[in-house]
Amino acid sequence: MKTSIPALAVGLVALLCAAPQPAGAQTLDTTLAVRPGARFELQNVAGTVEIRGTRRQEIRIRVEYDRARIEIEGSPSAVQVRTVPRRGMGEAQYTIELPTGTALTVNSISSDIDVQGVCGEAELQSFSGEVRLACGQGNVSVQSLSGDVTVSDVRGRLEAGSTSGSVIVQNVRADVAAHSASGDLTLQRVEGQDVSAETVSGEVEFSGPIREGGRYRFQSHSGDVTIHPDGALNATISVSTFSGDLESDFPVTLARGRHVRSREFEFTVGTGSARLAMASFSGTIYLRRGGAPGREEDQ
């Protein structure tokens, strides 16, 4: 079924009724014209969610679903879509186009989420699926409980986390808070004034500029922590470990009175205006010159 609903002057709830369908997989294809700045929300259970940005001022929803029904509530300023499973077993495969800049919220239980080119505020969460976001702006949150998380091209403020999966953040100009319990945290080409990455058993890798006056905190319990400052480094650097080591390409000169313990100390590089804290309980902490490894290959 294909439906097109024009924009309405006042907030009017869109009404979509699919004709009775035979049992098995069914499809829905509908397009809603929306105002600039409209919000979009999707709640899915199982299946997949693929969202792409478009220059058209309309939202197109294509979904193949089975053992479920699809609920759409819409107005020119907001569209909400829900998958409601029948007898607790439904799934839906969504392919959605949103106007660029749309603020979106996607929650799913076990479906992968893949969002590209929308470039607005985003709040994405899957409990057991992978979550990928390419392009966001403003407040962006990308979370999975047991899946991997990949985020790129974000401007603003980003929170990215997974419990057991890895988190990869690339090419962002944003304040970043990344966390995982047992996964690795890879932050490549991250430009932010306030950046943190914390994992328990995974490794932490960061590459990007350490900005004047910025705050950077990287921590693992048993994994290595590797920092590649890009460009000039002017930072007061604290190193904390219990049984790990430090390998630094920068000279480590301990200031008088600031040496707390042999495995917990602070030193300054350049003007020291930024605060860079690196900690690993039992892993090795690496402070490397020269920006991100593999940078040439990426460009």
Add this chain to the structure above:
Amino acid sequence: MDEHLGERLSAYVDGDLVGEALAGAEAHLAVCEACRAAVRDLRRVVGLARALDDRPPARDLWPDIAERIGASARPDVIPLATRRRRFAFSVPQLAAAGLALSLLSAGGALTAMRLLAPAVAPIAAAEPNAVPRNVADPAASYDVAIHELEGLLSARRGDLDSTTVAAVEASLRVIDLAIAQARAAVARDPNNLYLNGHLRSTLDRKLDVLRRAAMLPKAT
């Protein structure tokens, strides 16, 4: 930092705050990641509750009714203008949400205590299963909260997706090992600021994982 939003969180999420109360809440949220996280969690609970199976009756009554009144069978896409779903949280989900809020309050108090305290008290010395006498006993607060969330997760284990639960439990084992190592290190060096802070952050990570796991929706 201002006091955490506490009970105002729910009103904020429901859109019930207006005027100065709303402005104050938004100002606090702008600087408080913990409260922003709590708002996100509450909204997710609301959102996922909408998406959950709405527990149809044992027998679908609509086909018989439709036949009698000459209407078509249940449409696949239903207009929501006349049919707003009520929110029906399970007891564990409500408990997890409530516990998350109480932890937030306790966390705020703990943060204040840390800021005000002249030195960080070692937390490994506290008995693991001690009941907190007051919020100033951070180890006991953590242990009780963790114990309650573990109980919630254990009680709901059969209702949850087994793959997700296995992944969560694997992560919890990793965290438990880290906590044990950190506790042992603090016991050896009770006044070490890094070790105490590291133990706290690892306990925080476990709380976060348990809180998220306890709020998992039922497997579909």
